[in-house]
Amino acid sequence: MTPRRCLLALSTSLTLALTLAGPALADEIWVTNELDDTISVIDVDTLAVTATYPTGQRPRGVTFSRDFSRLYICASDSNAVQVMDPETGEILHDLPSGADPEQFVISPDDRLLYIANEDDAITTVVDTESRKVVAQIDVGIEPEGMGISPDGKIQITTSETTNMAHWIDTETQQIIANTLVDSRPRHAEFSPDGKELWVSAEVGGTVSIFDVATQAELAKISFALPNIRPEKLQPVGMRFSPDGARVFVALGPADHIAVVDVATRAVTDYILVGRRVWHLAFSPDNTKLFTTNGVSGDVTVIDVASLTPVKTIKVGRFPWGASARPTD
Amino acid sequence: MFRWLSAPLACIAVAGNAASAEQVRIDLIERQVTPPPILSNLIAPPPDLGVAGARVALSDIATTGRFLGHEYRLNETIVAPDDDFLAAARAALADGARLMVVKAPPADLLALADLPDAAGAVIFNTAAPDDSLRGDDCRANVLHTTPSLSMRADALSQFALKKQWTDLAMVHGPNPEDAAFADAIRASLTKFGIGLKGEADWKFDADMRRVASAEVPLFTQDLPEHDMLIVADERGDFGRYIAYNTWQARPLAGSEGIMPRGWSPVVENWGAAQLQGRFRDAAHRDMLVQDFGAWAAVAAIGEAVTRAGTADPGALRDYILSDQFRLAGFLGTPLSFRGWDGQMRQPIPLVTERAVVNVAPLEGFLHQRSELDTLGTDLPSTTCTKFGVAR
Known part of the structure; x- marks a missing residue:
């Protein structure tokens, strides 16, 4: 295992150097296939799979660098984060990740990856440039959900078995608070304005909303669908709409996406998708939402304006993570 | 670590x-x-x-x-x-x-x-x-x-119903655990309306590693026509020698074959x-x-x-x-x-040695409170009075 480097004080300036690519001609959604050790590339216009690239073992979490020049892949059973060139599908190199990386989040300055090491109860912080581990932070058992505030100052790791959101100060790489959530938290998302933190609890069946400034719980959202047993309504992946008005919540084995109105906290719609829906990604133009459906091995495309599913795309076995890439 | x-x-x-x-x-x-x-x-x-x-x-x-x-x-x-x-x-x-x-x-x-x-x-x-x-x-x-034994038996009954393998036979061992499991199976089959066509008592004391291929076909030959053979052998004694030695080519269930287990x-x-x-x-x-x-x-x-x-x-x-x-x-x-x-x-x-075949409660077995309560003794039929819960 990676030797542990404790808490280098990082004085990273967290300026946001985000240059979006030009007009998108063939935007893409990249989807990890957990049980095929591949990644599928979906063309957002034609809604067809245009490429399938091999990855390390059990790829799950996936995200682009903020300039979209690199794709980071959690190859959980290879104990590595892989760096792929999205132009060629070639694995450029591995980053040290700690054991069993499941999910991660990249800092707004595009430099640091915060990685959840599911089997070791650690959050590993890796510098993507020097390719070195800069910190390892002890968190609860089975860390998974990873979020970072838009200003980059707070990183959230949720631990599935400890049932907590751990608030990490990115300046000191220390935990500053731990908040209890319902059973088996899976995912953490900050609102685009950075004021709210949303945490989904798979077994608890709820989404908890926290005030970022005080870490106080503001609200808790529950779900209900006729003809589906309540225990099956298991919130996992979440995404804010870019305007921050709505949150789309994947409900796992309930095979639905819930649409939550942020202002009223009300669930306004449920959208039927494929079986065991894990995660979601918006198309770069925000008109379509793509969901990974683990058990049915496909991706559902939702038209965001009408909130209706428009197409199902076959990918590999157990699609898990999804990330969008605008292309020139 | x-x-x-x-x-x-x-x-x-x-x-x-x-x-x-x-x-x-x-x-x-x-x-x-x-x-x-x-x-x-x-x-x-x-x-x-x-x-x-x-x-x-x-x-x-x-x-x-x-x-x-x-x-x-x-x-x-x-x-x-x-x-x-x-x-x-x-x-x-x-x-x-x-x-x-x-x-x-x-x-x-x-x-x-x-x-x-x-x-x-x-x-x-x-x-x-x-x-x-x-x-x-x-x-x-x-x-x-x-x-409980009845929860495991009910899981198996739901599986048999789902597969429409509803003509069953059972062999059971001589131990109290075997008798208790067999009792739970019989009660569960009755509850789910599944027929038990025949039973046989395991009485052999020979060393089955040597003679199973000769004895088990004869032992199971007289059982009436069935879809699946239930084995009640809770100690794991003789059941392992039944598979592939039965008179008819039938899957096993219970303590062998497809097994309802808590984990x-x-x-x-x-x-x-x-x-x-x-x-x-x-x-x-x-x-x-x-x-x-x-x-x-x-x-x-x-x-x-x-x-x-x-x-x-x-x-x-x-x-x-x-x-x-x-x-x-x-x-x-x-x-x-x-x-x-x-x-x-x-x-x-419901597991084999190598895979989960299904998980009870199976899809379609409904309950007004929790579908998990389709397994084992439900509130209306409990004989427990110590918890102060009104039936």
Whole structure:
């Protein structure tokens, strides 16, 4: 295992150097296939799979660098984060990740990856440039959900078995608070304005909303669908709409996406998708939402304006993570 | 490898819970039993069966406890086959044990539960599957984290119905456990309206590793036409020699073939792979159903202490039996406890040696309260009166 480097004080300036690519001609959604050790590339216009690239073992979490020049892949059973060139599908190199990386989040300055090491109860912080581990932070058992505030100052790791959101100060790489959530938290998302933190609890069946400034719980959202047993309504992946008005919540084995109105906290719609829906990604133009459906091995495309599913795309076995890439 | 948290407590702020380190004592008490002889020389039960599950759960909840200011301690009392179980139980109670995780035969379990000091204790039965312990012999201070025989039998009946393999035959061994399982199967088949076409008693005492291919075809030849053959061999004695030796080519079920089990090393979905991995790292072997029973008991205590914010046994029992209680048990559906007999509601995986074939309750078996209550004794038919729940 990676030797542990404790808490280098990082004085990273967290300026946001985000240059979006030009007009998108063939935007893409990249989807990890957990049980095929591949990644599928979906063309957002034609809604067809245009490429399938091999990855390390059990790829799950996936995200682009903020300039979209690199794709980071959690190859959980290879104990590595892989760096792929999205132009060629070639694995450029591995980053040290700690054991069993499941999910991660990249800092707004595009430099640091915060990685959840599911089997070791650690959050590993890796510098993507020097390719070195800069910190390892002890968190609860089975860390998974990873979020970072838009200003980059707070990183959230949720631990599935400890049932907590751990608030990490990115300046000191220390935990500053731990908040209890319902059973088996899976995912953490900050609102685009950075004021709210949303945490989904798979077994608890709820989404908890926290005030970022005080870490106080503001609200808790529950779900209900006729003809589906309540225990099956298991919130996992979440995404804010870019305007921050709505949150789309994947409900796992309930095979639905819930649409939550942020202002009223009300669930306004449920959208039927494929079986065991894990995660979601918006198309770069925000008109379509793509969901990974683990058990049915496909991706559902939702038209965001009408909130209706428009197409199902076959990918590999157990699609898990999804990330969008605008292309020139 | 498991890593302890080293974050200094001083820098930890916990929202809404300002508890100082509160000690939570959990006692594991095991009555060791000399394993009965079986035909195969290959299989021996691991010496830490059950205990190992409790230890892994303790590690899990200790982490949460560290963040919340709860300090869990696990005292292990292992009573050798010839030693006095009740004396050891008495001593533990006198020493202050009130949250007890017990692996013992029914008679010892009940004797412990009936001790005066145990009146305010919460006792988890992690290993005894007898339906009587959830029925006429239930105790208000005993909860059950291992499935009853009737829950396992009902899981198998649901599977048979789903497959439309509804003409069944059964062979059963000579031991009391076999008779109890066979009884549960018969009752369940009646409940689900499935026909049992014929039965045969296993009486052979020859060494089946040598003569199974000659004896088993004759033994099963007289059974009437059936879709699936149920084997009641709870010790794992002769059942393994039935497969592929039957007169007719039929799948096996029950103690062999497709087996309804509270847990199995082949369960991997719903995050179970992580629990199996933690267990293997700690115990250096596969996690078995008795380990899961002890794991679930300790995990339930941890969940209740965390949510109820107390270590008082009475308050914990109330919370565990309440509608709020939900335990993440890696079986796809949250675990809870039945208010009328203290049985943990749990899905029953139907497994072979290598894979999960299905998980009961199967899709389509509906219930007005929880579909998990389609397995085992439901409220209207319980004979347990100690929990004060009106039928």
